[in-house]
Amino acid sequence: MAAPASKTIRDLNGKWSMNKTLSDDVNPTLEIQGISWLTRKAIGLASVHLHVKQYSDADGTQHIDIEQTATGGLKGTSEERRLDNTWREHKDWLFGSARGRTLFVDEVPEDSGEAATFLKTNWEEGTTEWVYSYVESLDNGWTAKQTWGFQLINGERRHVRNVVVEKGKKKSETRLVYDWVSE
Numbered sequence: 217m218a219a220p221a222s223k224t225i226r227d228l229n230g231k232w233s234m235n236k237t238l239s240d241d242v243n244p245t246l247e248i249q250g251i252s253w254l255t256r257k258a259i260g261l262a263s264v265h266l267h268v269k270q271y272s273d274a275d276g277t278q279h280i281d282i283e284q285t286a287t288g289g290l291k292g293t294s295e296e297r298r299l300d301n302t303w304r305e306h307k308d309w310l311f312g313s314a315r316g317r318t319l320f321v322d323e324v325p326e327d328s329g330e331a332a333t334f335l336k337t338n339w340e341e342g343t344t345e346w347v348y349s350y351v352e353s354l355d356n357g358w359t360a361k362q363t364w365g366f367q368l369i370n371g372e373r374r375h376v377r378n379v380v381v382e383k384g385k386k387k388s389e390t391r392l393v394y395d396w397v398s399e
Contacts, residue, residue: 218372219396225320225347225365227270228280228375231397234264238369238393245381245388249311250356262286266394278320280347299347305354316351321363324348328361331380334389335363340373358383369393 223230246256267283278299285292293308301319322345324332339346347364360381367376375394380387 217396219366219375219394221373223366223375223396225345226278228268228364229270230268230399232266232268232375232394233397234266235374235393235395236263238374240390240392242390242392245379245390248381248383248386248388249353249358249360251310255310258288258290259286262288262290265397280318297349312353312355314351314353314355316349316360318347318349321346321348324363325350328380331361331382331387331389334380335361335378337378338367338376338391339363340366340368356383367393 243256243260246259251259263286265285267285269279269281271279273279280295280297280299282295282297283292284295291309293310295306297318298304299319301317303315303317305313305315307313324335324346325348326332328335343365347362349360349362349364351360353359358381360379362377362379364375364377366373368374369376375396377392377394379390379392381390
């Protein structure tokens with residue numbers, strides 16, 4: 217289902233479901249990240265759901281907490297993002313140990329290199345701000361750059377993450393498209 221106009225990157229609260237038909241194939245990205253063939257196949261068959269809670273703390277710092285669940289017996293993951301551009305470490309069963317930073321941006325950071333073109337692609341007309349995330353794997357040597365926002369796809373407004381994962385000379389560009397489910 218299309219995202220309502222009330223949903224913005226400043227209010228992603230609610231339930232979202234990955235639209236596999238509109239999203240790019242995640243297999244090449246997961247392979248670069250060192251995810252096993254069996255796990256990649258299971259992810260490819262599963263339905264992925266996000267439950268997003270976005271809020272400001274007492275200091276005014278924005279948080280985006282995401283509980284990701286999947287069908288087919290796959291264990292979910294949790295993300296707790298503070299949009300203050302501060303490095304934080306995170307560990308989960310799927311990606312292992314990583315460190316990352318997240319912030320609101322009005323343009324893709326210059327240090328995004330060649331990834332910048334894809335990260336800036338296809339956003340909803342008039343978009344002036346995105347969520348930007350940069351993650352480095354501490355276990356497997358890959359990096360991931362993401363921009364989050366909204367795109368018009370087949371005439372419908374969708375929440376999208378443009379993701380670029382790199383490791384050495386390997387690179388994958390993936391568009392993840394999410395359907396709005398409910399508050």
